[in-house]
């Protein structure tokens with residue numbers, strides 16, 4: 503039985519690879535051209551949505567969930583620890599989100 507609309511396993515692997523590559527490129531260019539880095543993030547998200555993939559948390563925390571800007575800690579992203587939680591604060595759109603602080607990270 504074939505499920506219509508569901509991508510093949512191989513296609514998903516390629517898509518995931520593509521997403522990883524986009525984030526690597528984004529991290530390389532972020533210091534010089536933040537807008538371009540953001541475009542890589544948007545492209546990566548589009549691929550993820552197309553293939554119904556969830557971005558791994560290590561990639562997710564690299565951009566703002568609100569304005570999709572690629573975030574550079576200390577430059578466009580402020581990270582604070584407050585009541586055993588990490589507070590991420592996007593300096594572009596003033597959006598912030600919390601993350602519980604655990605030993606395993």
Ligand SMILES: [Zn+2]
Nearest residue numbers: 566569592595
């Ligand atoms: Zn933002």
